[in-house]
Structures are given as structure tokens and as C-alpha cells.
Amino acid sequence: xxxxxxxxxxxxxxxxxxxxxxxxxxxxxxxxxxxxxxxxxxxxxxxxxxxxxxxxxxxxxxxxxxxxxxxxxxxxxxxxxxxxxxxxxxxxxxxxxxxxxxxxxxxxxxxxxxxxxxxxxxxxxxxxxxxxxxxxxxxxxxxxxxxxxxxxxxxxxxxxxxxxxxxxxxxxxxxxxxxxxxxxxxxxxxxxxxxxxxxxxxxxxxxxxxxxxxxxxxxxxxxxxxxxxxxxxxxxxxxxxxxxxxxxxxxxxxxxxxxxxxxxxxxxxxxxxxxxxxxxxxxxxxxxxxxxxxxxxxxxxxxxxxxxxxxxxxxxxxxxxxxxxxxxxxxxxxxxxxxxxxxxxxxxxxxxxxxxxxxxxxxxxxxxxxxxxxxxxxxxxxxxxxxxxxxxxxxxxxxxxxxxxxxxxxxxxxxxxxxxxxxxxxxxxxxxxxxxxxxxxxxxxxxxxxxxxxxxxxxxxxxxxxxxxxxxxxxxxxxx
Amino acid sequence: xxxxxxxxxxxxxxxxxxxxxxxxxxxxxxxxxxxxxxxxxxxxxxxxxxxxxxxxxxxxxxxxxxxxxxxxxxxxxxxxxxxxxxxxxxxxxxxx
Numbered sequence: 001x002x003x004x005x006x007x008x009x010x011x012x013x014x015x016x017x018x019x020x021x022x023x024x025x026x027x028x029x030x031x032x033x034x035x036x037x038x039x040x041x042x043x044x045x046x047x048x049x050x051x052x053x054x055x056x057x058x059x060x061x062x063x064x065x066x067x068x069x070x071x072x073x074x075x076x077x078x079x080x081x082x083x084x085x086x087x088x089x090x091x092x093x094x095x096x097x098x099x100x101x102x103x104x105x106x107x108x109x110x111x112x113x114x115x116x117x118x119x120x121x122x123x124x125x126x127x128x129x130x131x132x133x134x135x136x137x138x139x140x141x142x143x144x145x146x147x148x149x150x151x152x153x154x155x156x157x158x159x160x161x162x163x164x165x166x167x168x169x170x171x172x173x174x175x176x177x178x179x180x181x182x183x184x185x186x187x188x189x190x191x192x193x194x195x196x197x198x199x200x201x202x203x204x205x206x207x208x209x210x211x212x213x214x215x216x217x218x219x220x221x222x223x224x225x226x227x228x229x230x231x232x233x234x235x236x237x238x239x240x241x242x243x244x245x246x247x248x249x250x251x252x253x254x255x256x257x258x259x260x261x262x263x264x265x266x267x268x269x270x271x272x273x274x275x276x277x278x279x280x281x282x283x284x285x286x287x288x289x290x291x292x293x294x295x296x297x298x299x300x301x302x303x304x305x306x307x308x309x310x311x312x313x314x315x316x317x318x319x320x321x322x323x324x325x326x327x328x329x330x331x332x333x334x335x336x337x338x339x340x341x342x343x344x345x346x347x348x349x350x351x352x353x354x355x356x357x358x359x360x361x362x363x364x365x366x367x368x369x370x371x372x373x374x375x376x377x378x379x380x381x382x383x384x385x386x387x388x389x390x391x392x393x394x395x396x397x398x399x400x401x402x403x404x405x406x407x408x409x410x411x412x413x414x415x416x417x418x419x420x421x422x423x424x425x426x427x428x429x430x431x432x433x434x435x436x437x438x439x440x441x442x443x444x445x446x447x448x449x450x451x452x453x454x455x456x457x458x459x460x461x462x463x464x465x466x467x468x469x470x471x472x473x474x475x476x477x478x479x480x
Numbered sequence: 481x482x483x484x485x486x487x488x489x490x491x492x493x494x495x496x497x498x499x500x501x502x503x504x505x506x507x508x509x510x511x512x513x514x515x516x517x518x519x520x521x522x523x524x525x526x527x528x529x530x531x532x533x534x535x536x537x538x539x540x541x542x543x544x545x546x547x548x549x550x551x552x553x554x555x556x557x558x559x560x561x562x563x564x565x566x567x568x569x570x571x572x573x574x575x576x
Contacts, residue, residue, distance in 0.1 A: 148540070159517075163519070402541070
């Protein structure tokens with residue numbers, strides 16, 4: 001493996017692959033780094049299981065100028081011979097980005113056989129850097145959400161897509177996310193059972209958000225088709241209910257729900273219990289901003305884009321020169337935007353390098369499509385958003401920080417003591433200082449602070465992260 | 481529904497050759513290409529570790545390398561994320 005590359009791409013999801021495709025063929029040395037065993041990110045997981053070679057989207061994808069649907073993206077992906085100049089390392093993690101775009105990268109032992117089993121940390125120089133680190137799910141905590149058997153909607157999909165294994169014989173699905181219907185259909189396709197879909201959103205909220213989809217007819221159509229297919233399969237579908245408790249000893253055995261009023265408050269006397277060995281639950285998405293924050297990239301807070309996102313200009317360059325960002329980290333809007341931004345960021349880098357792009361690449365058209373795709377973000381993130389009353393209603397005994405085992409009661413206590421910024425509350429409680437480094441609880445803590453104190457995002461403050469942004473055994477620094 | 485879910489492997493999925501893992505000293509059938517967390521779930525193992533303070537069991541949560549809930553010891557190396565590790569024949573896995 002070389003130690004210097006013209007362009008380093010972090011993340012090989014939709015944005016990373018689209019960028020690599022656009023950058024290929026210009027004589028550049030390109031390194032793609034991904035922490036997963038295979039390329040594809042979350043959406044293309046199943047399609048990218050073969051490891052040798054690389055991946056390419058059909059060059060015609062997105063040329064019509066119309067919305068790029070997830071279905072089209074998945075269908076147009078095809079395996080190719082690894083293009084000259086592209087190196088792709090998997091199960092590797094960028095630990096930090098330092099001055100002059102020096103990267104510390106943790107790579108697995110498979111690249112250096114005979115190692116300690118802890119991998120190796122390498123120094124890599126990047127000419128340009130493209131961050132395409134994607135997003136993760138949010139989950140509104142409830143009593144028992146730490147029980148084995150309670151998992152994110154994505155986790156249930158990943159079990160099936162990557163390993164061909166159902167989350168359980170019967171799965172209960174809940175939350176606010178559009179992934180609920182996607183997951184239910186995937187389970188049915190694989191001959192599993194769905195106990196019920198327990199959607200927190202009332203139909204009135206969903207209908208009220210429909211005008212936001214006016215330029216996204218194909219996405220609205222995809223959603224409607226999914227609902228229709230679930231109706232035909234007679235999947236039990238309840239709207240306006242929230243999971244309030246997961247029960248079981250050492251593992252999930254039952255789920256308790258409550259009905260919600262129009263404002264999203266639980267209605268007394270509406271409790272219902274479902275037997276369950278798997279509960280898949282999700283409340284939208286949050287951008288993986290740890291690495292860009294560590295690198296010094298400025299953030300913006302925008303609830304319609306999923307919370308804290310990386311600030312970029314029209315060329316997708318961040319506030320740090322030569323560092324670009326594409327995909328979910330600039331705003332949660334799904335695979336279509338990731339595809340367009342991956343291409344756009346790559347074109348911006350090629351222009352900076354003085355490379356001529358092909359006649360089929362039209363920058364103003366890409367910028368227009370990027371803005372159009374971003375339009376879907378408002379719908380998606382408003383749909384997923386839970387009301388602040390839901391955070392106010394979390395019981396004191398519920399754990400917020402799963403790693404450090406910090407309860408809502410402890411957080412309430414410290415907030416009442418005056419620790420009302422994200423940073424001070426973290427230090428007062430250790431919330432966010434565990435193994436996941438706040439990836440699960442830090443967005444929750446922010447929402448809790450907003451709900452309980454009524455402060456602005458700027459008053460609460462943006463999160464900070466330091467290198468190494470992922471856990472790494474110190475042993476992996478020891479090598480000749 | 482019984483105490484454990486069996487037969488969670490999807491019939492129509494493409495699978496690699498059969499392999500054997502040692503989970504807490506007990507042989508466990510898996511297939512090449514499966515991730516460790518999925519293979520354990522298919523074997524009926526949901527609890528992967530014990531949380532230090534409360535002593536609660538923890539299992540798969542994010543499934544994508546974010547939450548660190550599924551960490552187990554693999555071939556003597558502690559704190560490996562089961563969801564980010566591909567199972568290989570003879571792999572020694574310790575939960576708890």
C-alpha cells in the first residue's frame with residue numbers, strides 16, 4: 001500500500017462509489033477507505049458482497065436530470081474490474097485528520113499478515129480528501145431499550161442483507177422512520193413474519209407533510225407502493241402508538257406500547273402488550289460527523305437536514321481547504337442526494353486539479369440536481385422527528401448513555417444543577433464518554449437539552465470530537 | 481413460540497461453505513461470509529456481553545459498527561465488534 005494519494009475517499013457507500021467512478025480514468029492515485037468488510041455502505045450492502053474488483057453505477061444514471069430514486073441506484077450498480085489507480089481498503093478506519101491532510105489510518109492485519117491481531121496504524125498523505133461517512137440511526141430511548149433483541153431498523157436489515165439471517169421468526173417494527181415499511185417488506189420477502197408495524201406518526205401528520213414531496217413524485221410513489229404491498233400481505237399496521245417498554249430477562253420477550261394523542265403525548269389507559277423476541281425500532285437518522293468535526297470542518301444545525309451537518313459551499317468543499325464532503329453528512333436526504341453529491345464533489349476536485357471532465361458532466365446541472373435532492377430532506381427529517389414532549393416524558397430509570405450506563409434521572413439532575421450545554425453536561429455525567437464515543441447518546445443528549453431547557457442549538461453548542469475518533473488498540477501503533 | 485428462535489437462516493440466501501465456530505467452548509455451525517453477530521443470533525445467542533455497572537445483558541443494537549454493544553473476544557483479542565467481523569472456520573469466540 002502506498003503512503004500518499006492524490007485523493008482519499010472516506011466511505012464507500014453511494015457517495016463514495018459515485019465519486020470514485022468520476023475520479024477514475026484521470027491518472028490519479030485514489031484511496032478508498034471503508035470500515036465495513038465490503039463496499040456499498042448501508043443501501044448497497046447486499047449488492048456488494050464480492051470483494052475483488054470495484055463497483056460502478058451505470059453512467060447513464062442521473063443524466064435525464066430527473067430525481068434519482070433508490071431503486072434506480074440499486075439497479076444500476078454493477079461490478080467492474082478495479083480501475084487503474086484505485087486502491088480500496090476495507091475494515092480500515094481513519095482515526096484522525098491532521099495538518100496538510102495527514103491521516104492516521106487503522107488497517108486490519110489482513111494487509112500485514114503476521115501482526116498482533118490488533119491491526120496497524122499507518123500515516124497516509126492525501127492531496128484532496130472527500131468525506132462520505134454517511135449516517136446512522138437515531139432511537140428514542142424507552143425502558144428496556146438495552147435488552148438483547150431490541151435493535152435498530154437498520155440492524156435488522158443488515159442481518160438479512162449481509163448474512164441472510166432473520167432478526168427473529170417474528171419481528172415487531174416501531175418508530176417514525178420510513179425504514180419501517182422497507183424492513184417489513186424485506187422480512188416478508190425472506191419468508192419471515194412481521195408481528196405488526198407500530199408507527200408513531202398519525203396519518204394526519206404524514207398527509208400534512210405530503211406537499212414537501214411535490215418535486216419527488218417517484219419517492220412518494222415508492223412509499224405508496226410499499227404501503228399497498230403491506231396491505232395486500234395483511235401486515236398489522238397501527239398508527240399513533242409508541243413503544244414505552246421492552247420487557248424480558250437477559251433478552252426481549254414482550255413489548256409494551258401506548259397510544260398517542262395528536263400532539264404525541266401518550267394517552268392513559270391505552271397500553272397494549274405484544275410478545276416479541278425482536279423489536280426493530282428507529283426514529284430517523286443523524287450524520288456521522290465525528291471525523292469532519294475532528295478535522296476542523298464547520299457545522300450547521302438544521303433540523304430539516306437531520307441536525308448537525310457539515311457546512312459546504314456549492315462545490316461541496318468544507319470550511320477546511322481541500323476537504324470535501326458528500327452524502328448524508330451534508331444533510332440527511334437518502335441515496336439520491338448521495339449519488340449526485342459524490343459525483344459533484346469528484347468533479348470539483350478534478351477541476352481544482354486542472355483535469356478536464358467528460359462532455360457528459362455538466363456542473364450547473366449537478367448543482368441543480370443536488371438542490372432538488374436536498375428537497376427530500378425536509379420531508380424525511382420532519383417525518384422522523386419526535387416531539388419534544390417525548391423527551392420530557394422519558395422515565396428517570398431509562399438509560400440514555402448505553403456505554404457508561406447513565407440514566408435520564410442523572411441527566412435531569414445535572415441539567416437542574418446548571419449543566420445546560422452539550423459539553424458541560426457530558427463532563428458532568430460522563431454521558432458520551434464510553435466505547436461508542438457518544439455516537440448513540442450525543443444526538444439524544446442534544447434533543448433532551450433542547451426539550452428540557454428550550455435553548456437554541458447554538459446555545460447548547462455543537463459536538464466536539466478528538467482523535468482517535470474510533471477506538472484503537474495502542475498495540476496497533478507498535479510496528480517497525 | 482419456543483424459548484429460542486431456531487432456523488433463522490433465510491432459505492433462498494446464497495451461502496458459503498459450512499464452517500464451525502467455537503462459542504464459549506461449544507461448537508457452533510455457521511457459513512462462510514456470515515458476520516459473527518449474525519451467526520451467533522442464528523445459533524440462538526442474543527446476549528453477547530454484560531454491562532459493567534448494571535450487570536444487564538447486551539446484544540446487537542446498531543449492527544453497523546457504531547454502538548459497540550456487540551463486542552466479544554475473538555481468538556483471544558478482546559473488544560472485537562461482532563457485527564464488523566466475518567466469521568471464519570475454527571474462530572474462537574467468547575461472549576460475556
